[in-house]
């Protein structure tokens with residue numbers, strides 16, 4: 161059974177169709193990259209899959225249950241959502257911020273459990289922010305803050321993890337570390353969806369890639385399958401430089417197909 165699945169999801173805003181009949185199933189143990197040009201609908205789809213935005217058509221299933229019928233606390237416990245932009249509104253310490261990822265596990269009376277402290281510590285270590293634990297999150301650099309918010313998400317041990325551009329703003333070492341962490345969560349049985357713009361990293365790390373274009377699915381395939389055709393070039397209007405390493409094909413954006421930019 162799929163851990164999380166969008167079925168026929170359609171979203172309209174005013175007169176605009178933002179998403180149109182999206183079917184996307186993510187099995188446990190899969191790291192799925194959600195890619196596509198700016199404005200293709202990636203964040204909108206992730207918000208629908210996280211239960212943060214209502215679809216006008218279709219819906220989302222988490223395991224064998226309709227997401228819309230889940231109690232919000234259970235939904236927060238089972239789905240980890242990392243929003244785009246690494247925004248922290250409150251001047252909390254790093255450790256306290258990461259501990260907020262455990263809130264959905266609190267009982268009706270708000271009590272902590274013995275699983276909280278190890279989960280918080282492991283998430284801080286995994287995201288390389290343990291040394292910042294006493295710092296006020298609002299004083300961190302953008303990349304440090306992004307890692308803290310990622311740690312908050314990991315600390316909740318969700319069964320589906322939806323991350324919107326988690327590697328944006330990270331240096332190359334922390335980008336690789338972040339994607340290795342997501343791959344490790346997937347290997348542990350989590351269904352992971354990661355929105356990204358870095359084609360080379362997506363092709364390198366993701367098990368499958370869903371390519372969105374103007375609110376529709378242009379392709380869902382493995383990196384090798386995608387690179388055996390030209391759907392990536394067509395969707396982005398670019399030429400790729402193709403390579404392979406250790407038998408695994410990858411590519412990087414090389415040039416525009418048409419020079420119609422200013």
Ligand SMILES: Nc1ncnc2c1ncn2[C@@H]1O[C@H](COP(=O)(O)OP(=O)(O)OP(=O)(O)O)[C@@H](O)[C@H]1O
Nearest residue numbers: 173174176178196197198199200201202203204205
């Ligand atoms: N409140 C809104 N009113 C009008 N249009 C909106 C609104 N919210 C989103 N949109 C439009 O919906 C489309 C999809 O937006 P979305 O943020 O999902 O795209 P995206 O693929 O995540 O883009 P990016 O790669 O730039 O982050 C865009 O054209 C955006 O302008």
